[in-house]
Amino acid sequence: MNALAIAVDNAPWQRRWRRFRRNRTALSGLYVLVALIVFSLAAAPLEALLGIDANNADLLSRFDGRSATNWLGHDELGRDVLIRLMYGGQVSLGVGIAATLLGAVIGISIGLAAGYFGGNLDALLMRFTDGIIALPLLPLLIVLAAIDLTKLGFSADFARSSAASFYRIVLIIALIDWTRIARLVRASTLSIREREFVLAARVSGAGTVRILLRSVLPNVIAPIIVACSQVLGSVILFEAVLSFLGFGIAPPTPSWGNMLNNAQELVATAPMLAIYPGLLIFITVIAVNFIGDGLQDAFDPRAE
Amino acid sequence: MFFLRRLLGMAIVLLAMSFVVYGLIGLMPGDPIDLMVMSNPGITAADADRLRALYSLDEPLVTRYGHWLIAALQGDFGFSRVYAQPVLDIIGPALWQTTKLVALTLVISSILATALGILSALRPGGKIDTLVSFISFAGISLPSFWLALILILTFAVWLGWLPASGMGRPGEEGFLGNARFLILPVTTLVIANIGGVTRYARSALIETLRMDFIRTARAKGAREPRVVLRHGVPNALSSVITVIGMNFGTLFSGALITETMFAQRGLGKTIYDAILGNDYNLALVALLFATFATLIGNLLADLACAWLDPRISVI
Amino acid sequence: MTALLSVKDLTISFPVGRVNLFTGHRRAIHAVQDVSFDIASGETLALVGESGCGKTTAGRAIAGLYKAPKGAISFRGQDILDLPRASRRTVRRAIQMIFQDPFSSLDPRMTVSEILSDPLKVNGIGNAQEIRERVQDLIGQVGLPADTLNRHPHEFSGGQRQRIAIARALAPEPQIVVADEPLSALDVSVQSQVLNLLGALKRQRGLSYLFISHDLAAVHHIADRVAVMYLGRLVEIAGRDALFAAPRHPYTQGLLAAVPRIGHRRRRRSLIEGDLPGPLAIPSGCGFHPRCPLAKDICRRERPELKSHAGDRAHLAACHFAGEAL
Ligand SMILES: Nc1ncnc2c1ncn2[C@@H]1O[C@H](COP(=O)(O)OP(=O)(O)OP(=O)(O)O)[C@@H](O)[C@H]1O
Ligand code: SF4
Ligand SMILES: [Mg+2]
16 A cells, blocks of 8 residues: 555656656766766775775876876876876866755755745845846856965965865855756746645745745655756866866865866876876766756656 | 846846945955055055055945946046056956957857757757757757867877867967867857757747748748758847857856866956955956946847847847 | 624725836735624524625625735624734634635645644644644544545545545634635535534534625525625615515616525526626715616716615625615
8 A cells, every 4th residue: 555655656756767868868878977977986996906005196207198006197196197197087077066955955045045936035035146147157156266264264274274275165166056947946836835735834824934844845856956957067077177277176186177187298208297187177077968858758747 | 118128137236246246255265455465565554554544444334335336437446455556447358358258159059059059959859859869968968168178189189189278378379379279168158058059049940940931931842951040040139149149158167167267367267366366356347347247248139139020129 | 792793884895906106106906895793602603795896805804814904803892803912813713714726725744634734723723642642633523534634635526625625724723614615615415514514613613603604595505694795885684585575676686686596586687797896986875886787877977885674684785776666
């Protein structure tokens, strides 16, 4: 009985999954993304297996070619390229997912507030959102990333640490990537707040917070998922370019962006050092975008 | 009325932006007086304090911002620390350089995107459509700095056909001499830009082709390519312009990347260098000009749309 | 006898369109205007009228769904539009609502048990064990089996869903239930079952209903008194039998004439002709004059007051000629 009820209740999700699966590009995107995640997570085990230390600079083996333990050779400081690419993947994907989720929290809050309360608050919040969307965001991000954390009262040690650079880039990207999610959540909230089950909850005495969390939010999950999947790609690109420009993840912690830091000068001597990280970014983002596109179709209410 | 409201909105955005960035700059590494002290060992601690008072750095943020704003409204945007020139003298040529880059990109990518959109929309789901859609996704997903790197590697390092960077030597500044330097940056920006625009053009066209007047034209026996050209293209073009208008900010971000990669002194690179070099006044004003240009771009795109599509009335 | 619920001069407008840049105002739809009526304990007042005349809006205002309606609504003599935050929920509990469309009034993501226990939880009624018992009790009272509770709304038919919605409305132990066209979304075959359920619950619990409907047969079956609305205003209100037997307002007469099967004296006049004017263009004088077969000059100039005309003091009508022999 119970199992049946749950199975039936999952029907919309099963339908969506079936529609998603039919989309071959989206499905391959998903496979590629899973493979990339496995690739990144395999860094530490592989490092141990090969008995090398990817952070260990060894100037004697700069630019050395492949070998039995260094499958993709060495970089300009003699570090193992493959393992650093794998660790870089953890950082790049980690920043991407964390900043998208944090941005989603901001976007959901703003979208719910604007859509549910409407009126002047809605007008104000949406003007604000449109204003942010129109701005040239990269220079703004650079300004935010250039802030000296010690002037905000953090210790100098923390400010220089790569943990700080991780949190900072997650935070500043989240500060600008919420807009799309906010607009989608607002639009869905607007339509849901007039639905009779929400009115019924109000009549029965439920407070605003309870209604938002229990009646509205669960019913806007689908558009949120679609929006997040579409935002993730651009977030990964933002992390890459900021780290590349020296405003993101601080070396020696590798990210796919900052592994390209020196690539421009080295492009003639060691082109592969410039090609690998960029190729990984490209493959990741295109996979994510294919997934996002597939989710959009699969979650399209007109198809339900 | 609409026009006035837009201008008012722009003014508000610029004001808010200038205040926020002005405040953020106070949080950037280095203190202007310290920087002066560093570059001139003759300055004593007492001098430094006097300087601080002179630049009213000891006053609260809002007061300082007020002074700055009043001066700025009178056209005095202050000096660049690094270049020791009025910032406007630096921003002028940079703005012109960026405008060239962006304008070329816009023209080329609008034409290409419309053409690709038409090719896709003729047979949605067909082979060409699949290919175009793949290209669009690739364009959206390419990190443009890396694309620039690959283009440099291919055309400057390996093939040696084009210069890797710079804007031309003083002697060969004529348009053609200059154009050689623009080929790779514009290519980069077009590729980065075209994916999103094409997807938009395609869906707008498919929508249009479903609309009634097109069906009527078809029913009257007009041939397919003719129908698409007569009715589809204007519609596709106006939606291309809409999406370009909405994405001016993104375009400028792209310009920052390409200018930095190809060492072209446009507005984007000016901002980037200014922040790296602690030249904050220059960074602030350049960023405001970039924002202003972006907003003007949005507005122009809206006006162009209204002009192309009589159904939308914006004024 | 003081009324359980008393509505006085209730007026509700919705701003529509853009703010006028010169005056700073927006145009407004007056969905409900100067509506007054009382409901006694245990009484069912039916609210009838054409689509768009403001029935739902009035019902929702009484259920507390609009922020600041004009006029006054009092429950047991207490003004409920201006309650302090603290007591709002306890007073409001007494007025619950059943919605028109049971397909959208139940949250698709909740189980029936959650749907029924939520009102108890938010009102702080009982501990977990008590809530479980009451929920089982409720589902039994509306005639559904206990295993309904673990299932989701989409597994039920319209009639079953409406029973669930009724159970939810009953959960906080209300004294008045606003039932907004509770039958109109249901198959004809189940309409009478739900109607009988409503009647039985009323008798068992001594409930009052504001029963919104345009099904005059159902109204005749369940109502004690009937109020007729037209373009946001009450045009007639009377005891059920008086209204069905001798309607005084031409609009009511037209409504009843459209339903011959009730079996009362067949009217000679045919249906009301013409279209309902838009809510933004309410006619001057008597709102009904463009469609009224009896309209005279005065009807265009002066709005008739809602008042008693002859004999029956509880029979009010808003027509200049309601007192004349028809
Ligand atoms: N939120 C709103 N905003 C603007 N106008 C509204 C709103 N709600 C209702 N209206 C308008 O108020 C008028 C009365 O609507 P209401 O729903 O109360 O009518 P009704 O008598 O219940 O009709 P029906 O029989 O179709 O349910 C209608 O003209 C409607 O368009
Ligand atoms: S007042 Fe006049 S128009 Fe209105 S209902 Fe009576 S007779 Fe008709
Ligand atoms: Mg209604």
